[in-house]
Amino acid sequence: MRGITKRFPGVIAADQVNFSVRKGEVHGLLGENGAGKTTLMSILCGLYMPDAGEIFLGSREGTVEKVHIGSPRKAIELGIGMVHQHFRLVQSHTVAENCILGLSDKKMMIDRKEISDRITGIGGRYRIHIEPNSYVWQLSIGEQQRVEILKMLYRNADILILDEPTAVLTPLESQELGRTLRTMAKEGKAVVFISHKLDEVMAFTDRVSVLRNGKNVKTVETKNTDKERLANLMVGRNVVFASERPVFKPRNKLLEVTGVTAQNDKGVTALVDVTFSVKSGEILGVAGVSGNGQQELAEVVTGLRKSTDGTVKVGGVDLTNKTADKFISNGVGHIPGDRIGVGLAGNLPVSDNLIMKAFRSDVVSKGIFLRHDAIRDYSNKLIEDFDVDTPDRNTPVRNLSGGNQQKAILAREIMARAEQGPGDNGLLVAVQPTRGLDVGATEAVRKLLLAQCMQGNAILLISDDLDEILSVSTNIAVMFSGKIMGIVDGDYADISEIGIMMAGGNVNEI
């Protein structure tokens, strides 16, 4: 890819980017959020058209020619396949059916035997073991990801792009994925591995390209670099990797969850007899592979989901199965995992989003009326205090970058609680607060959370990112299939023990 440029109104997502990936290598694509990684790869797989630039592709015969990738279909024809962060699988179909989906086979009848054999063959070659006739909904997230990879291999993809594939995996599964990537490279495929997890990039790749602000920074041989240098390239300054855990004594219990059982949206039990508490000044990290009840837990302790059994107390007040506004008025802030779907109303201006919790209070309203001048001052103050980068408060919030959207949510949740909560001591439920954020924004968000904790608030931190949990939590609870497998002290946490609990294994009381 040479000189690729893609403009979106107001931003240049990719600016004269050059990128190349060789046959037989795993190539890491590293960069902060908004650096243009996904844009660049979306251009390569035909989802976006570049405003400028050319793409050259080597053929199997060894010739190199310029190609125009006008659609995803064209990209597949050219042997380019992408595994997206959110899987493109039909849950109610089998693995084999998903593999042939969208393929324009001229034959009218489907020869299931032949397809299954081919899948088994590919699986054997790349050591991806999946039963072709099992249904996708029966598979774990890690297995579904393997199906996605299989699907691309089935389509004879020569270039495989994986967009943050390890975000949904346990440490063990990530290692396994790394081995698969190596095997594919050995078999002569070109693999592009998008990530901002430096450890994995170091472990899995042959070369690394770093993007920053839509521009190439550098492409380096992995063996000639290290984590610190890559982080430096990514952010453009030195980043210190240090333990950020707060040091002080937790005080009174602000959240007490006792024996809570709840169902998910499909009516299947998602939480089983969950009991824990979070004290003032404590960060309780909840680790676990996503989909093991963390989402439901967050909803139960913020009033968005009813529990079928057990009690939830906030600051000593019994709020079991009360509505969300009761939780809000009792000082519970919530940073939802789904920023766009739940946390914000994308089309509404930044200011409307900033008052989503505070609009009931006298800060911005009087009686039944909103005070537009107060809203203006309040949102300008929040934008400034929390360093939200936005043209102005009337910009639709969807036009902000992920990091700034998250800062806006944090600003809202922290301030609304300060305005409404009883005193300073409230509970903040943070679900995946740094997912998809770049190093800079992640740092800012974690600092804000820590500051909240230092002020005596309790924080329930739910995250798939084990490093995040380990680096900030006072205590760590590990969830597996709706149960808390154990709670360990953050100071003495052992990553392998946590890993075992995340996979459902039993570890003796620590």
Next chain:
Amino acid sequence: MKIVIESRIETPRIIGVLVPVVSVGLALVFGGILMAVVGADPIETYSAMAEGAFGSPEQWKAGQYYSITETLVKAIPLMLTGLAVGVAFRMLFWNIGAEGQLVLGGVSASAIALWLADLVPGVPESAWVYLPVMAIAGIIAGGIWAVVPAILKAYLKVNEIITTLMLNYVAILWYQYLFNVAWKDPDGYGFPGSAKFGECCKIARISGRLHWGLGIAFVSAIAMWIVLDKTKWGYQIRLIGENTSAARYAGINIGKNIVGVMLLSGGLAGLAGMVEVAGISHSLQEGLNVGYGFTAIIISWLARLNPWGIVLVANMFAAILVGGDQIQMTMGLPGSVAHVLQGTMLFCVLGGEFFQRYRLAVKR
């Protein structure tokens, strides 16, 4: 060179204004072609329509404003029902039932006009008593009719498009039964329709048939603007309309708001029915269900759910309706030309929505 469709990241403000204006213009062109096909001169027809809707300079000189007042007469129920569906649409609650809510508002206001004296002996025969009571009765009836689908939607997730639409026919059939049979005036020489209301049940006239319902419509528009733009409730409605999950997360009770908004929506439509019987017909008779509640859907959509836009578009549509009647009389063209024009306009606006979200770009 080829033309490609790209999605817009940001919709320029000008597009929001340009799309409806261009759509209306396009609809007029299409309408003109249609007229030419049936053998009428489009320019002559349009000027006849304009004259029918607004009058001619000679008429104005002679002090005759009949055309304008007739247009305004039609605009009153269109404004009220347009506001009614507009507020529900803001919350993405598809109230297709304004027609039925209007009709029932008219029915219950008529009941008060005809029998309040029997119910409350000694009630003073004053417009200051009768008209407010009739208005409240109309609002309540329309509100109840709208709250039924609201409750079904809020608590049982029943699709409101079906229920509001179906309830129209229930309301209309009841209304027809009442004025044709049950409430038929025994002294009416066999004509369908209730007895005429007393003088205290009539809204005062301004000029011609134009009555002070015009004021009610304008006040309602102002009230709607204040509610939507200036109050916490309006903010909640906006939030629910933009993202229901976010609204729930913000602690807003969605069910309660659906019921509340539909009370307001149905109440406004019911008020429109009351204004029609008290301002124009002065009895319960044929002519309430002439499609105001359905035209209102087009109006509020064209106006992008903005209260002031609804006032503007409602008046424009009234002019088209009255103008359409005019060409029927003077040029022998079918009056349904007006409906064709309205339909084409909506068609163009809905098509124009595309350009709000996408743009055409020329690529080499």
